[in-house]
Amino acid sequence: MRVETSYKAPSAFARNAPGYLFLLPWFIGFFGLTLGPAIASLYLSFTDYNLLQAPNMVGLDNYVRIATADDKFLSSMKVTLFYVVCSVPLKLAFALLVALLLNRGIRGLPVYRAIFYLPSLLGSSVAIAVLWRQIFDADGIVNTLLWYAFGINGPSWISNPDYSLYTLVILAIWQFGSPMIIFLAGLRQIPTDLYEAASLDGASKARIFFKITLPLLTPVIFFNAVVQTIDAFKAFTPAYVISSGTGGPIDSTLFYTLYLYQEAFGYFRMGYASALAWVLVIIIAIFTAFSFLSARYWVHYDD
Amino acid sequence: MTLTIDRRQLLAGMAATLAFSGIGLSRANAATAMRLLWWGSKERSDRTFAAVKAYQAKNPDVSIAGESFGWDSYWTRLATQTGGGNAPDLIQMDYRYIFEYARRGALLDMTPYLGKSLAIEDFGPANIDSGKVDNKIYGVSLGVNSSMVVVNTSAWVEAGVEPPHDGMTWEQLGDACAKVTAAKKRRGFYGTADASGGEPAFECWLRQRGKALYTADGKLAFEAKDATEWFDLWAHMRKIGACTPADVQALDQQTLETDMLVTKKAAVSYAHSNQFVAIQGLVKEKIDLVSYPMDAGSKPGQYLKPSMLMSVSATSPNKDAAVAFVNYLVEDPEGAKTLGVERGVPASPKIRDLLTPDLDATSKQVVDYIGRLTPHVGPLPPSPPNGAGENAFLLKKIAEEAAFGKTSTKDAGAKFTEQAAANITRG
Numbered sequence: 001m002r003v004e005t006s007y008k009a010p011s012a013f014a015r016n017a018p019g020y021l022f023l024l025p026w027f028i029g030f031f032g033l034t035l036g037p038a039i040a041s042l043y044l045s046f047t048d049y050n051l052l053q054a055p056n057m058v059g060l061d062n063y064v065r066i067a068t069a070d071d072k073f074l075s076s077m078k079v080t081l082f083y084v085v086c087s088v089p090l091k092l093a094f095a096l097l098v099a100l101l102l103n104r105g106i107r108g109l110p111v112y113r114a115i116f117y118l119p120s121l122l123g124s125s126v127a128i129a130v131l132w133r134q135i136f137d138a139d140g141i142v143n144t145l146l147w148y149a150f151g152i153n154g155p156s157w158i159s160n161p162d163y164s165l166y167t168l169v170i171l172a173i174w175q176f177g178s179p180m181i182i183f184l185a186g187l188r189q190i191p192t193d194l195y196e197a198a199s200l201d202g203a204s205k206a207r208i209f210f211k212i213t214l215p216l217l218t219p220v221i222f223f224n225a226v227v228q229t230i231d232a233f234k235a236f237t238p239a240y241v242i243s244s245g246t247g248g249p250i251d252s253t254l255f256y257t258l259y260l261y262q263e264a265f266g267y268f269r270m271g272y273a274s275a276l277a278w279v280l281v282i283i284i285a286i287f288t289a290f291s292f293l294s295a296r297y298w299v300h301y302d303d
Numbered sequence: 304m305t306l307t308i309d310r311r312q313l314l315a316g317m318a319a320t321l322a323f324s325g326i327g328l329s330r331a332n333a334a335t336a337m338r339l340l341w342w343g344s345k346e347r348s349d350r351t352f353a354a355v356k357a358y359q360a361k362n363p364d365v366s367i368a369g370e371s372f373g374w375d376s377y378w379t380r381l382a383t384q385t386g387g388g389n390a391p392d393l394i395q396m397d398y399r400y401i402f403e404y405a406r407r408g409a410l411l412d413m414t415p416y417l418g419k420s421l422a423i424e425d426f427g428p429a430n431i432d433s434g435k436v437d438n439k440i441y442g443v444s445l446g447v448n449s450s451m452v453v454v455n456t457s458a459w460v461e462a463g464v465e466p467p468h469d470g471m472t473w474e475q476l477g478d479a480c481a482k483v484t485a486a487k488k489r490r491g492f493y494g495t496a497d498a499s500g501g502e503p504a505f506e507c508w509l510r511q512r513g514k515a516l517y518t519a520d521g522k523l524a525f526e527a528k529d530a531t532e533w534f535d536l537w538a539h540m541r542k543i544g545a546c547t548p549a550d551v552q553a554l555d556q557q558t559l560e561t562d563m564l565v566t567k568k569a570a571v572s573y574a575h576s577n578q579f580v581a582i583q584g585l586v587k588e589k590i591d592l593v594s595y596p597m598d599a600g601s602k603p604g605q606y607l608k609p610s611m612l613m614s615v616s617a618t619s620p621n622k623d624a625a626v627a628f629v630n631y632l633v634e635d636p637e638g639a640k641t642l643g644v645e646r647g648v649p650a651s652p653k654i655r656d657l658l659t660p661d662l663d664a665t666s667k668q669v670v671d672y673i674g675r676l677t678p679h680v681g682p683l684p685p686s687p688p689n690g691a692g693e694n695a696f697l698l699k700k701i702a703e704e705a706a707f708g709k710t711s712t713k714d715a716g717a718k719f720t721e722q723a724a725a726n727i728t729r730g
Binding site for chain 2: 050051052053137138139155156158159160161243244245246248249250251262265266267268270
């Protein structure tokens with residue numbers, strides 16, 4: 001009789017070690033580049049840190065100023081909210097529309113999917129924002145078209161405070177690719193027998209859409225809405241490039257993140273900017289919590 | 304079993320990495336490796352890199368890595384690097400920020416080097432003092448500079464109007480510019496850019512009236528009434544069609560590339576004399592520079608200031624080598640020649656005389672302008688207080704509000720004064 005003495009079962013850690021090793025870059029990234037800086041910024045938000053000198057504790061001063069004495073906080077929040085409220089629903093509607101068209105089994109679907117997704121890939125890039133500047137410039141493509149098609153002498157869209165924010169909303173809508181791909185995946189999940197049954201019953205296309213497609217798609221719509229809302233709150237690059245970081249003309253494109261950036265790096269008020277960042281975190285958290293609360297009334301999961 | 308091997312390999316790998324990085328470090332230490340940071344146009348980058356290359360050829364043990372940024376991102380970059388304890392050895396500094404950085408201990412006091420490796424005595428007291436903070440030298444002037452009015456001479460000739468010259472009044476300039484607009488020789492073209500949101504123009508105009516932007520103790524040195532009259536002046540220019548309308552002017556992002564003269568929207572714009580060479584590089588037509596308009600009996604509004612300074616980081620491990628390079632840029636014929644007058648007219652008379660014969664026509668125009676202007680300038684204003692940087696943006700914003708008709712010039716003046724005062728109180 002032989003006894004296996006040399007073999008010892010590896011401990012749970014030893015068995016999982018390769019897994020942890022592969023996770024190591026993520027852990028380093030999360031603790032070093034996300035959690036660490038987040039805790040540091042929470043601390044700095046209670047100080048007068050100016051980047052060059054050691055920070056002094058100022059208690060709640062920064063937050064008190066945000067709540068009571070900062071006009072730019074209000075105006076930049078107004079710009080951002082307008083941007084969120086306008087761009088997210090329009091972008092989702094557009095993404096859904098294109099997803100429905102692409103879902104009708106056309107030939108070369110992967111090609112169209114790639115083409116429509118492209119603007120989102122380039123999404124936050126500087127190049128796109130520069131392109132946008134040129135399109136909506138006084139002598140840009142938009143005005144040239146308006147002139148030749150309708151004889152209208154258009155304004156300089158991006159440099160007119162009455163229109164500049166709309167051009168950024170349009171830019172956001174144009175980058176509809178990522179919610180569209182998710183909608184497409186969602187549409188594929190809807191069982192075809194439901195559609196067959198409905199068409200046998202003679203239901204109209206609109207009725208099918210509103211009674212089958214839309215309700216079954218609500219979890220996907222909900223997911224997209226939450227993700228896109230958070231993204232829109234954090235939008236920075238387009239406004240930064242279009243206004244060269246000024247938020248102009250007349251603060252009409254002064255997004256909240258742009259204001260935060262100006263305070264931090266333009267005027268050396270890193271402590272105050274940290275407080276602004278945490279206020280944004282709280283606002284996004286409230287919006288997200290509200291979305292989840294409302295979800296139980298309109299999002300239908302498979303029963 | 305396999306696990307131990309992996310771990311051993313991992314350790315071996317880590318050891319190798321450390322060893323390699325050790326080699327890297329020791330190699331970097333063998334030579335003097337420095338970093339140089341500056342802002343500016345491509346023209347400036349080309350010249351700076353050429354100067355670095357020439358210096359390295361003479362000093363093979365020194366290597367200087369240069370990085371260039373636009374004005375906006377430059378200060379972000381510098382602040383982050385300085386805050387992170389990773390400041391570049393050589394820092395291009397602006398008069399606006401030198402107090403901020405020097406008083407916060409970020410810059411090297413170069414006073415002990417004066418007369419030794421920093422041989423800038425021939426700058427004269429005024430030009431040496433322009434780099435001083437609390438009586439210590441924290442920066443060396445890279446050139447003498449002043450504000451200027453840039454004129455697209457070709458466009459004026461084309462419109463059949465006599466181009467602006469030194470000593471015009473504001474009214475004369477406005478009327479002449481209105482004629483250029485009215486001539487309609489080009490599509491969407493105006494006499495002058497709208498300078499109401501430009502801080503240098505506003506400051507010059509204030510000084511002509513015996514006021515200033517800031518007092519020596521860091522308070523506003525003008526009143527709401529002054530700001531209102533400034534906005535009124537430009538409202539009048541807009542009304543007579545002399546200057547660019549609001550939505551065209553708003554395209555100017557206060558960079559050279561978006562300047563109204565460069566983008567061919569106006570025949571006149573406002574900038575600093577050291578930018579003249581770069582502007583001529585951006586436009587194909589012949590341009591000229593003249594001094595700001597001034598009304599009869601007004602005081603000198605313009606002043607000579609260092610276009611920019613070169614500073615050394617207080618934490619640089621190569622302080623001596625860095626100071627030697629600064630000296631090379633401003634006092635060595637080779638270094639100074641490579642830079643030319645792109646950063647302003649050299650403060651050293653010796654270098655200026657040496658440069659002048661070889662200068663191209665554009666650079667000569669600048670040297671000539673500084674020569675013409677010098678008898679008519681006022682003193683260097685005291686350094687602006689903390690928070691003043693924000694006021695330059697505030698002026699642009701409120702000038703735009705007035706230009707777009709969102710507010711009256713009277714309210715704009717009051718609002719600007721009130722908020723500008725609040726910004727500097729906040730620091």
